[in-house]
Amino acid sequence: xxxxxxxxxxxxxxxxxxxxxxxxxxxxxxxxxxxxxxxxxxxxxxxxxxxxxxxxxxxxxxxxxxxxxxxxxxxxxxxxxxxxxxxxxxxxxxxxxxxxxxxxxxxxxxxxxxxxxxxxxxxxxxxxxxxxxxxxxxxxxxxxxxxxxx
Amino acid sequence: xxxxxxxxxxxxxxxxxxxxxxxxxxxxxxxxxxxxxxxxxxxxxxxxxxxxxxxxxxxxxxxxxxxxxxxxxxxxxxxxxxxxxxxxxxxxxxxxxxxxxxxxxxxxxxxxxxxxxxxxxxxxxxxxxxxxxxxxxxxxxxxxxxxxxxxxxxxxxxxxxxxxxxxxxxxxxxxxxxxxxxxxxxxxxxxxxxxxxxxxxxxxxxxxxxxxxxxxxxxxxxxxxxxxxxxxxxxxxxxxxxxxxxxxxxxxxxxxxxxxxxxxxxx
Numbered sequence: 131x132x133x134x135x136x137x138x139x140x141x142x143x144x145x146x147x148x149x150x151x152x153x154x155x156x157x158x159x160x161x162x163x164x165x166x167x168x169x170x171x172x173x174x175x176x177x178x179x180x181x182x183x184x185x186x187x188x189x190x191x192x193x194x195x196x197x198x199x200x201x202x203x204x205x206x207x208x209x210x211x212x213x214x215x216x217x218x219x220x221x222x223x224x225x226x227x228x229x230x231x232x233x234x235x236x237x238x239x240x241x242x243x244x245x246x247x248x249x250x251x252x253x254x255x256x257x258x259x260x261x262x263x264x265x266x267x268x269x270x271x272x273x274x275x276x277x278x279x280x
Numbered sequence: 281x282x283x284x285x286x287x288x289x290x291x292x293x294x295x296x297x298x299x300x301x302x303x304x305x306x307x308x309x310x311x312x313x314x315x316x317x318x319x320x321x322x323x324x325x326x327x328x329x330x331x332x333x334x335x336x337x338x339x340x341x342x343x344x345x346x347x348x349x350x351x352x353x354x355x356x357x358x359x360x361x362x363x364x365x366x367x368x369x370x371x372x373x374x375x376x377x378x379x380x381x382x383x384x385x386x387x388x389x390x391x392x393x394x395x396x397x398x399x400x401x402x403x404x405x406x407x408x409x410x411x412x413x414x415x416x417x418x419x420x421x422x423x424x425x426x427x428x429x430x431x432x433x434x435x436x437x438x439x440x441x442x443x444x445x446x447x448x449x450x451x452x453x454x455x456x457x458x459x460x461x462x463x464x465x466x467x468x469x470x471x472x473x474x475x476x477x478x479x480x481x482x483x484x485x486x487x488x489x490x491x492x493x494x495x496x497x498x499x500x501x502x503x504x505x506x507x508x509x510x511x512x513x514x515x516x517x518x519x520x521x522x523x524x525x526x527x528x529x530x531x532x533x534x535x536x537x538x539x540x541x542x543x544x545x546x547x
């Protein structure tokens with residue numbers, strides 16, 4: 131497993147975390163390059179289905195990040211997102227999908243160093259957990275099922 | 281039961297309502313929904329402990345609404361569904377008459393929505409006892425066992441969407457599964473796509489599910505999909521201290537928020 135490089139997808143909001151990640155770069159802070167950042171208008175826009183699609187398409191870990199509570203550009207997007215994530219987490223725990231692979235965080239536009247920490251911590255954790263084999267197996271098996279069933 | 285028939289007949293005779301939605305026994309004795317429009321046929325209406333279908337699903341159907349004003353035989357889950365439908369502006373309180381049935385099978389006198397609300401608030405709103413044991417059992421498993429269990433169950437799904445059709449809260453005329461740009465849920469039935477569908481369904485019903493268990497009963501291959509929504513009903517109560525369908529003015533949990541919502545996993 132030593133040559134395993136985790137694939138991490140980050141769903142971030144435009145106004146805080148994306149700008150925060152930008153600051154990480156302009157501050158010349160180094161962080162793991164395993165992360166692929168996808169920019170959204172707001173955390174309220176991040177549909178839970180996108181997280182599932184990321185796993186289905188081969189992601190080993192996911193980061194979801196946005197503005198701190200009360201800092202949302204649209205006033206309440208992150209509060210709505212918070213409730214949705216609470217429910218999503220409980221549902222995933224109930225179905226046995228590995229929530230250790232998803233990091234939820236608040237990173238503001240001024241927290242370039244925190245963004246680097248969040249990414250590094252996530253990548254380290256995923257490296258220990260290894261590839262998300264059980265989910266990938268299910269997806270592969272489903273493709274086979276489809277071929278078999280025509 | 282006689283009271284129910286009498287009341288239904290009365291309502292139809294003095295033209296307060298144009299249709300009574302209730303239960304009848306089919307030719308083989310199977311309980312099925314009945315739509316009574318003729319007062320002479322009100323005698324067909326029955327109520328017993330086998331009448332467990334959630335009839336509220338018909339209240340939003342165009343074919344039924346076309347009859348005119350409706351009266352509906354309503355047990356507790358049906359009353360809660362009605363509350364949810366009114367709070368989500370899918371139904372006018374004035375357009376229905378509720379023939380409430382108490383837990384022991386007697387006709388309740390429910391004159392208006394406030395009386396119905398009072399009755400709902402007095403009742404036990406948590407998940408029905410028979411499902412609680414199953415939920416507790418599943419919650420004891422470790423993550424791998426849970427994942428294996430749901431994969432096994434969901435591999436049976438044939439994507440007939442009976443769970444959706446039977447649910448009074450799934451009234452969208454265009455469901456996300458019918459959207460194909462982007463194709464969120466694959467059309468074919470396979471374990472992975474089935475799991476995505478059931479996660480999507482449970483999430484869309486989070487904080488709206490009224491624990492009637494109709495989705496599980498409707499499933500032709502016996503997937504306990506009602507446990508997913510019922511687990512979330514439990515969690516909604518744990519986190520937000522509300523049960524769905526208790527007021528005609530409430531917002532569903534995921535469409536509103538409190539600034540001090542508590543969680544422990546966001547860093």
